[in-house]
Amino acid sequence: xxxxxxxxxxxxxxxxxxLLNAHEGLSDDDSIALNARLILILANxxxxxxxxxxxxxxxxKGDTK
Amino acid sequence: xxLDDRYQLAFKLYPYERSSDQDASAPVRHPVVxxxxxxxxxxxxxxxxxxxxxxxxxxxxxxVGQGSRAICFAKRTLEVAHRYGCAQPMxxxxxxxxxxxxxxxDRQVYEFNLxxxxxxxxxxxxxxxxxxxxxxxxxxxxxxxxxxxxxxxRGKNRVDAVEVKDDHVVLDITTPDGPYQxxxxxxxxCDGASSPxxxxxxxxxxxxVFEDNFLIADITxxxxxxxxxxxxxxxxxxxxxxxxxxxxxxxVWRIDFQLGWDxxxxxxxxxxxxxxxxxxxxxxxxxxxxxxxxxxxxxxRRMKKFRHGRVIFAGDxxxxxxxxxxxxxxxxxxxxxxxxxxxxxxLNGTAPDSLLDSYDVERRHGADENxxxxxxxxxxxxxxxxxxxVFRNAVLDLAExxxxxxxxxxxxxxxxxxxxxGLPLNTPxxxxxxxERTRPGAPCPDAPLGQGFLLDNLGGDxxxxxxxxxxPDQLEVEGVALRGLSVPAGGDIKGRYLGExxxxxxxxxxxxHVAARWPAYDNAMVRAALVRAIGKD
Numbered sequence: 001x002x003x004x005x006x007x008x009x010x011x012x013x014x015x016x017x018x019l020l021n022a023h024e025g026l027s028d029d030d031s032i033a034l035n036a037r038l039i040l041i042l043a044n045x046x047x048x049x050x051x052x053x054x055x056x057x058x059x060x061k062g063d064t065k
Numbered sequence: 066x067x068l069d070d071r072y073q074l075a076f077k078l079y080p081y082e083r084s085s086d087q088d089a090s091a092p093v094r095h096p097v098v099x100x101x102x103x104x105x106x107x108x109x110x111x112x113x114x115x116x117x118x119x120x121x122x123x124x125x126x127x128x129v130g131q132g133s134r135a136i137c138f139a140k141r142t143l144e145v146a147h148r149y150g151c152a153q154p155m156x157x158x159x160x161x162x163x164x165x166x167x168x169x170x171d172r173q174v175y176e177f178n179l180x181x182x183x184x185x186x187x188x189x190x191x192x193x194x195x196x197x198x199x200x201x202x203x204x205x206x207x208x209x210x211x212x213x214x215x216x217x218x219r220g221k222n223r224v225d226a227v228e229v230k231d232d233h234v235v236l237d238i239t240t241p242d243g244p245y246q247x248x249x250x251x252x253x254x255c256d257g258a259s260s261p262x263x264x265x266x267x268x269x270x271x272x273x274v275f276e277d278n279f280l281i282a283d284i285t286x287x288x289x290x291x292x293x294x295x296x297x298x299x300x301x302x303x304x305x306x307x308x309x310x311x312x313x314x315x316x317v318w319r320i321d322f323q324l325g326w327d328x329x330x331x332x333x334x335x336x337x338x339x340x341x342x343x344x345x346x347x348x349x350x351x352x353x354x355x356x357x358x359x360x361x362x363x364x365x366r367r368m369k370k371f372r373h374g375r376v377i378f379a380g381d382x383x384x385x386x387x388x389x390x391x392x393x394x395x396x397x398x399x400x401x402x403x404x405x406x407x408x409x410x411x412l413n414g415t416a417p418d419s420l421l422d423s424y425d426v427e428r429r430h431g432a433d434e435n436x437x438x439x440x441x442x443x444x445x446x447x448x449x450x451x452x453x454x455v456f457r458n459a460v461l462d463l464a465e466x467x468x469x470x471x472x473x474x475x476x477x478x479x480x481x482x483x484x485x486x487g488l489p490l491n492t493p494x495x496x497x498x499x500x501e502r503t504r505p506g507a508p509c510p511d512a513p514l515g516q517g518f519l520l521d522n523l524g525g526d527x528x529x530x531x532x533x534x535x536x537p538d539q540l541e542v543e544g545v546a547l548r549g550l551s552v553p554a555g556g557d558i559k560g561r562y563l564g565e566x567x568x569x570x571x572x573x574x575x576x577x578h579v580a581a582r583w584p585a586y587d588n589a590m591v592r593a594a595l596v597r598a599i600g601k602d
Contacts, residue, residue: 032452036459044469 003054068223068239070126075196078102078128078203081221087245092235095121096412098249100224100262102126104135104195105380105397106255107202107218111149112405114209114216118412121247122216123238125223129203132357133194133283136311136319137391141482141508142398143187144577148524151205152187155198159191160312165294167476169461171301175471179479184557185511186518190479192313195394227252227265227376234375251408252376255397260382266373272366273440275387276326277447280305280360282339285316286353296476298446298461304342307446307476317356320346323447330360363387365440367432371400372425379404384432389442389477392435399482400428406525406575410599415544420600423490431483438478445475482508485578489602492572492581492594498565499582509577512557519558522550524577527598529591532558533568536586542595547572574598 009015022038023031043052079102086093097113099106102124113120138155146152167175179189206216225244226237234252238245254262263270295310302308305322312318322342324333332338339358347353367384371377380397404424410416448454463470485491485506494504502510512519522528527547529536533554540547552558554568563569572581572594581594596602 032455033459033462036452036455037463040456040459040463040470040473041467 001048001051003051003058005058066225066239068125068221068241072126072130074126074128075131076129076200076203078200079122079124079218079220080127081241082219083240083242084217084219086247087240087242089245092246092248094233094248094250095119096249097121097251097253097408098123098234098236098247099253099255101254101256101380101382102128102218102220103255103257103380104199104202104394105382105401106253107199107206108145108149108398108401109253109255109379109404110216110218111151111202111206111209111214112401113409114206114214115149116405116409117215118409119215120217121249122218123222123224123236124218124220127220129196129199131196132359133196133281133313133317133319135195135198135391135394136192136313137395137479138191138193138198139391139395139480140181140185140187140189141480142395143191144511144520145398145402146202147186147520148577149202149205150208151201154201154204155193156187156191158197158201158314159193160292160314161188161191162292162294162312163189164291165296165476167461167464167474168295168297168300169458169465170299172465174461174464175474177471182510184513186520187511190391192311192319194313194317197314198394224262224265227262229266229374229376232375250375250412253404253408254376254378254382255380256382258381258385260378262376263368263378263382266376268373269369270366270385271369272364272385272436274364275362275443275447277443278324278326278328278330278333278360278362279388280322280324280333280339280342280358282320282322282343282358283313283317283356284320284343284353285356286318286347286351287316288318288347288351288353290318298457298476300346302345304346308346309476310346324360328360334358334360361388363443365436365443367429367436370425371428372421377404377408377421377424379428383428384436386435386439387443388439389446390435390439390479391477392439392480395480396431396435399431400424402576403428403431407600409575410545416599417601423488423600427485427488427490430485430488434483435480442475442477446477484508490574490580490598490600492590492597495581495583495590496566496569499569500561500564503562503571503579503582505579505581507579509571509573509579510561512561514552514558519552520577523573524575526575527580527595528571528573529586530562530571530573531569531586532562532571534570534585536570540588540591542592543599543601545595545599547591547595572598 097120099122110122163179181189228235297308307323309321379400460473491505531551536549580598
C-alpha cells in the first residue's frame with residue numbers, strides 16, 4: 001500500500017479543530033511532547049514500514065508530491 | 066619504557082618465566098603468536114592449542130586486571146566455552162537471570178522476560194565478573210597444557226615493535242630480563258580497545274564517539290533486590306540521567322550511572338561523591354561496601370579490515386561498541402570461534418590462506434551488526450538533541466499504558482550471534498521450507514539429543530548432520546574429514562531444523578554455523594559446499 005495523500009479525513013475542519021484543541025493551554029514543551037506521542041500512536045496504527053518511510057520522506061520534503 | 070604494571074591484578078595467572086627463546090642466537094619462529102592475555106587472547110590460544118597448533122601468547126602483565134568490567138556473558142559464549150571445556154565452572158559461578166525491568170522516573174514502564182527457549186544446555190545469559198571468566202579460561206589452558214596442548218603463556222612480555230613481512234612478523238619484546246626477538250607465521254592482535262599493535266602498524270580505527278560518561282560502582286550489600294536487571298531512565302533519585310542495577314556473583318551488584326559529558330572525573334570518583342549517588346538510589350538504610358569504581362566513556366568503531374596480511378585482529382582491538390547489549394566480550398568470543406578453525410586449517414595445509422579473508426568479511430559483518438545495535442541503544446539511552454529526548458520520553462510515557470510502545474524501549478538489545486547472511490562460504494539454501502533460524506550462515510541452535518544436547522556433537526570439525534536422512538559416517542573431501550551424524554527427526558530438532566521439511570541434511574562448520582542444507586544426501590553437492598566453505602571455491 002502506498003502512502004495515501006488524497007483527502008481521506010471526513011470532516012476536515014472538525015479534525016483540525018480537535019487537533020488544535022488538544023494543544024490548548026499547553027506550554028510549547030508539552031505541545032511538542034503531545035505531538036511526539038501522537039506521531040508514535042499513529043505510526044503504530046499504520047504499521048506498514050514502507051508507508052511510514054514514504055510519510056517521513058514526504059514530511060521531510062515539506063510537500064507530498 | 067620500564068616494564069611497570071599499568072593496573073593492579075585480580076589474579077596472577079601467568080607469572081614471568083624465562084623462555085629459552087631469550088637465549089637463542091636468532092629469533093625463534095613460531096606458527097602463531099597471540100598478543101594480549103585478555104579473554105579474547107586466551108580463548109584464541111586455547112582454541113588453537115586444543116587443535117594441537119603451537120601457540121605463544123604474550124602479555125605485558127602477569128594476569129587479569131582488577132575490576133568486574135564485562136559482566137554479562139551470553140548463551141553463545143557459553144556454547145563456545147563448552148567446546149573449549151570450561152563452560153561448567155562459568156555456569157556454576159555465574160548468576161542466571163531472565164527478568165528485566167525498565168523504569169522512568171518513579172514508574173515501572175515495562176518489563177521483559179528473556180524467557181529462554183526450553184531445550185538448550187545454556188541459559189540466555191549469566192552474569193559473571195570478567196576476571197573470573199578469564200581465570201576459568203586460563204585454568205582450562207593449564208589443564209590442556211598438562212594434557213599436551215602446545216600453549217605457552219608468557220607474562221611480562223611486552224611487544225614494543227613489530228616488523229611485518231610478507232610471510233611472517235618479527236616482534237621486539239621487552240621482559241624483566243631484557244629484550245629479545247621472536248618471529249611468527251601469524252600474529253593475532255587481541256590487545257584490547259587501545260591496541261598498541263594497531264598503533265604500531267599505524268592502522269585506522271574510525272567511528273563514532275559518544276559524548277557521555279558512565280560511572281560504575283560495584284558494591285556488596287545485603288539487600289533483597291531480586292536477581293533482575295533494573296534500568297532507570299531519568300530516575301527519581303537523581304543519581305544520573307540513567308541508572309542500572311544488576312546482580313553479580315558473591316553478593317556483588319553492578320550499579321551504573323550516566324553522568325553526562327562535562328564532568329570532573331577526579332571529583333566524581335571521590336568516594337563521598339559516589340556514596341552520595343548510591344545513598345540517593347538505595348535509601349538511607351542500606352549498608353554497602355564499594356568493591357570497584359570506574360568512569361568510562363565509549364565509542365562505536367571498528368577497523369576497516371581485521372586482516373592485514375599475516376596480522377589478524379580480534380575482539381576490542383578490532384571493534385568497539387557501547388556496553389549496552391553486552392556485545393563487547395561476547396562478540397570477541399565469536400571472533401575467536403570464527404578464526405580458530407580457519408587458522409587451524411590454513412596452518413595444517415587443508416585450506417588456502419584466502420580462507421582467512423572470510424574471517425575478515427564475516428566478523429566485519431558481525432561487528433557492523435553489533436555497532437548498529439549498540440549505537441541505536443545509546444541514542445535511546447542518551448538522546449543527542451531536544452527532539453530525540455522528546456521522542457524517547459514519549460515512548461517511555463506510552464509504554465507504561467500501551468503494549469505497542471514497549472518494543473521501542475531500548476535499554477540495550479542483548480547480544481545474539483550474527484547470521485553470516487549472503488557471505489561467500491555459504492551455499493544457497495536448498496531447503497527453503499525449513500526454519501529461517503537455521504538457514505545457511507546461521508549459528509546452530511541447541512536442542513536436546515539423547516541424554517545430552519545436539520551442540521555437544523557439533524563443532525571442532527565439519528559435520529554432516531542427517532535429520533531423518535542417512536548420511537555416511539565418514540567422508541573425505543579435499544583432504545578434509547567430514548564426520549557424519551544421523552539423528553531422528555523429532556522433538557526440538559524437528560522444530561528448529563526441519564519445520565515443514567520432512568527430512569534434512571545439514572553441512573555444519575567447525576564453529577557450529579550452518580554452511581549448507583538440503584533435503585537429502587547428495588555426494589556431489591556436499592563436496593561442492595565443502596569446497597566453498599573452506600575458501601577453495
